[in-house]
Amino acid sequence: MRVLKASAVVLAWLLFCAFIAGSRALARRRLRMTAPAGSSPILVAYASQTGFAQRLALQTAQSLQASGAPVQLLPLGEVTAAMLQSAGRVLFVASTTGEGDPPDTCIPFVRRVMRADAELQGLHYGLLALGDREYRNFCGFGHELERWLRRHGAQPLFDPVEVDNADEGALRHWQHHLELLGGGAPLPDWSVPEYQRWRLVERRLLNPGSLGGPAYHLALQPLEGIPQWRAGDIAEIGPRNAPRRVADALQAVGLPPATPMPDGEALSAWLARSLLPPDLADLRGRTARQLAESLRPLPHREYSIASIPADGRLELLLRQMRQPDGSLGLGSGWLTAHVAVGEEVALRIRENPGFQAPADARPLILVGNGTGLAGLRAHLKARIAAGHRRNWLVFGERSRDRDYFHREEIEGWLKAGHLERLDLAFSREQEPRVYVQDRLREAATELKAWVDEGAAIYVCGSLEGMAPAVGRVLADVLGAGTVERLLEQGRYRRDVY
Known part of the structure; x- marks a missing residue:
């Protein structure tokens, strides 16, 4: 089966080879020329073994260019630490070969850049990780790259997008992020969903x-x-x-x-x-x-x-x-x-496996603001149906009277014991304003106790403001090392936009 899949990828590469070979130099020259004076282009860097990641990187660059964003397209093997430090924003398209290994073409980057100290505090990145779930170390190099970026201070523009065997739904999710990066102008889907x-x-x-x-x-x-x-x-x-x-x-x-x-x-x-x-x-x-x-x-x-x-x-x-x-x-x-x-x-x-909850009865901490309550509500409904009662909801909005979405339902869950704890943050009801991250900090002792008991933390809502603020509180309260372990164990997940 793997041989057939590999053959299919090679065939796809052959079909696109002439297109990419002929357009790559032109694309790189054209994309570099689109940057207005004084602006910094978005760097799109790809780690490709069969050519699929290269094709997606080219499509990524062209989509950004179509929205008016200046772009530079490079293979990851040609990227230096100095480029990352000066880029501001980088989008990585990273495939994995073998059992979690980096593609051959990016070995120079791994040896020259990833094995050296790098100060990346000013870098904001997005990651499209390509892999095959039939292999044990799914998206192994993409995950290794992402851990390295976080460890050296880089900040994510959005959560990594994982693609299993060229899954079109995951690629459309990547395009959704590209559209936001490009200012929100509608961009055609690379493949139209079968609705x-x-x-x-x-x-x-x-x-x-x-x-x-x-x-x-x-x-x-x-x-x-x-x-x-x-x-x-x-x-x-x-x-x-x-x-x-x-x-x-x-x-x-x-x-x-x-x-x-x-x-x-x-x-x-x-x-x-x-x-x-x-x-x-x-x-x-x-x-x-x-x-x-x-x-x-x-x-x-x-x-x-x-x-x-x-x-x-x-x-x-x-x-x-x-x-x-x-x-x-x-x-x-x-x-x-x-x-x-x-x-x-x-x-x-x-399907969104990156935000699906564990099937066991471990404690679950759900944090969200605004319409981010949607995904958290589904999780609570599923937990209630399964009889799992160790649920803690932290929800924030502007006003209790106007913006407490599904209030009767939530308070009914609390009264029935389906919610063990409920913390609310209505920002416009007091000065200084209070947000969900403030409620988490106030409950630091309980937060640490729940995590020590094996709790998973799920965050849904605003990518700007809420999600990074929650991340900072978690690092302050639990320690950066603990947050890193939670991420690696799949116990800290986000669906933010």
């Missing part, structure tokens, strides 16, 4: 009058089969353009809405799911075939699932976002305003 048909059956505003953005509880039911998922998994949504945007596009095209596209779909429906140009005048005069050849599907949007299959429906907790021009965000606008209750939604469930 299933779901129906929106409930939408409820949870925080009327809040100082923050509107937050909604949504429920969806499948129209095809009975899908399964685990707490911690992700819902990938296939959004649609706003109806007004579609109407404007139709006017620019000048064709009737029912005009058939090459695949038989009506033009109006096809435009609704297509990534339209900022200036719709660019569509003027195009035929249906020309539109089909030039426009790509809208990129997916992903949300933490807030329920478990036993609930009989998939539930989400999400905030309605707005663009700088005041228009609604692509995914949140579709789900909270444009699609009507009773209408269909394109949705795919993506």
